[in-house]
Amino acid sequence: MIVLETVSAVREFRRPVRGRLGLVPTMGGLHDGHLSLVRLAQAQTDEVLVSIYVNPTQFNSTTDFERYPRAFEKDLETLESMGVTAVFRPTDALMYPEGFATTVKVTGLAEIWEGKYRPGHLDGVATVVTKLLNITRPDRAFFGEKDYQQLLVIRKLVRDLDMAVEIVPGPTIREPSGLALSSRNALLSPEERQLAPGLKRVLDDTAQAILAGQPVGEVITAGIATLTGLGFTGDYLALVDGTTLEELTAQRPGGRLIAAAHPGNVRLIDNRAL
Ligand code: AMP
Numbered sequence: 001m002i003v004l005e006t007v008s009a010v011r012e013f014r015r016p017v018r019g020r021l022g023l024v025p026t027m028g029g030l031h032d033g034h035l036s037l038v039r040l041a042q043a044q045t046d047e048v049l050v051s052i053y054v055n056p057t058q059f060n061s062t063t064d065f066e067r068y069p070r071a072f073e074k075d076l077e078t079l080e081s082m083g084v085t086a087v088f089r090p091t092d093a094l095m096y097p098e099g100f101a102t103t104v105k106v107t108g109l110a111e112i113w114e115g116k117y118r119p120g121h122l123d124g125v126a127t128v129v130t131k132l133l134n135i136t137r138p139d140r141a142f143f144g145e146k147d148y149q150q151l152l153v154i155r156k157l158v159r160d161l162d163m164a165v166e167i168v169p170g171p172t173i174r175e176p177s178g179l180a181l182s183s184r185n186a187l188l189s190p191e192e193r194q195l196a197p198g199l200k201r202v203l204d205d206t207a208q209a210i211l212a213g214q215p216v217g218e219v220i221t222a223g224i225a226t227l228t229g230l231g232f233t234g235d236y237l238a239l240v241d242g243t244t245l246e247e248l249t250a251q252r253p254g255g256r257l258i259a260a261a262h263p264g265n266v267r268l269i270d271n272r273a274l
Contacts, residue, residue, distance in 0.1 A: 001079060002086045004049075010088055010135050019046030023138035023165075025129060028052040029069035029183035030078055033173040037142040038082055040170045045140055047085040051132050056092060058124030069186045088136060095131060104130045106153045106160070112245055114149050114269070117235045117260060122153050129154050133165055141165050146172040146180050148258060148271040149245060172270075174200065180270050187266050195263040198230045202237070203257050203272050210239065210251050210274060217249060227261050235260035235267070242273065 004010045014021070022045030024037045041048045052075055059065035072089070079087055103123050109115075110122035133141060143151045155167045173181050178200035188196055206223040210216055216239050227234045239248045242256040255274040260267060 001076075001084055003076070004086055004088045005090070006094065007090075007135050013049075013086055014137060020139040021045060021136070022048045023132065023136050023141040024048065024050045025132050025141065025143075026050060026052055027054045027068065027183065028075050029071050029186065030075045031173075031181045031183065031185075033144055033146060033181040035078070035082065036173050037144060037170045038079070038084060040168065041140070041142045042083070044168065045138075049086045049088060049136055049138065050079055050084050051088040051090070051136070053088075053090050053095065053128070053132075055095070055124060055128040057096070057127060058121050060118050060121060067187060069183045088132075090135075095128065103127050104157055104161075106156050109149075109156055109245060110153045113236060113238075113240075113258060114260070122150065125150055126153055126157050130157060130161070130163075133158070133163055138165055140168050142168050142170055144172060145169050145271070146182070147269070148256065152243070152245065172272075178204075180268075182268070184266050184268075189264060192264040192266060195231050196268060198227070198232065198263070199259060199261055199268055199270050200272075202226050202230075203259055203270055206237065207257055207272060207274050210255075210257075216251060227259075232261040232263050235262070237261070239274070 004013055022041035024041050026034050038048060038050060054068055054070060056065055076087060104126040105123045106126055110126060115122050143154055145151060151169055158165055158167055177197035179197045202223050206219055209219040220237055223237045224234050237259045239255055240246060240258055241248055242254045248255055251274060256271055258271040260269045
């Protein structure tokens with residue numbers, strides 16, 4: 001496995017004809033959610049490049065950026081043992097050299113939900129993913145449904161900017177408790193960890209009630225009340241159109257439940273199809 005640290009090293013790596021290249025962008029602190037995307041990439045492409053970069057422009061606070069879990073050496077060992085071809089590990093100076101002035105902003109889609117609660121977050125994601133795609137020029141790039149709005153934003157920017165890459169989604173990988181795997185789970189206190197699986201339970205109960213025909217507005221209000229009762233501070237729980245993320249007041253095909261809530265200091269997001 002090669003570790004690439006400069007744009008020219010990536011270009012050099014990319015130059016020989018190598019069959020289809022798959023890219024799995026990550027911020028490291030790898031868990032089974034990331035590794036499932038690596039396996040999906042290995043099944044669908046000939047060689048897999050994993051990027052590991054904790055992107056400062058997608059964080060809303062320096063504290064969150066600084067305490068974000070990092071485990072580069074362990075990540076390298078894991079990826080090596082999986083037979084990944086290469087890892088791209090850029091530095092901040094490489095990604096955002098002095099004078100860097102461009103932001104990729106997907107208007108509308110990146111301004112609602114996460115865009116509202118974490119202003120600028122999805123612009124940071126869109127910008128760094130555009131750069132990663134331009135640097136590595138993969139045939140396919142793999143993203144988790146866990147970050148559902150992020151996946152839609154990336155699909156949209158790739159279409160809007162005519163980028164020659166296929167975006168492939170991978171399903172959310174969960175703990176047996178139902179909690180979606182996330183690097184940030186490592187930051188949960190024991191009490192928060194106990195509480196955290198409640199988010200998925202509420203998503204499931206809400207989905208069931210909607211599918212049973214109960215009025216969406218009432219079911220959502222009850223779901224939010226349950227989250228609060230459990231001890232979560234809620235940002236949102238909503239039924240949305242799975243393509244536009246427009247809020248729905250009645251179930252229709254393609255509906256998706258999305259949620260963001262804090263069981264304490266850590267913010268969790270989750271979603272499920274109906
Ligand atoms: P991150 O390192 O958190 O930026 O995530 C890198 C990629 O892994 C993104 O495409 C995420 O959506 C995906 N991912 C994170 N957690 C999970 C999970 N539990 N299941 C599937 N994919 C995930």
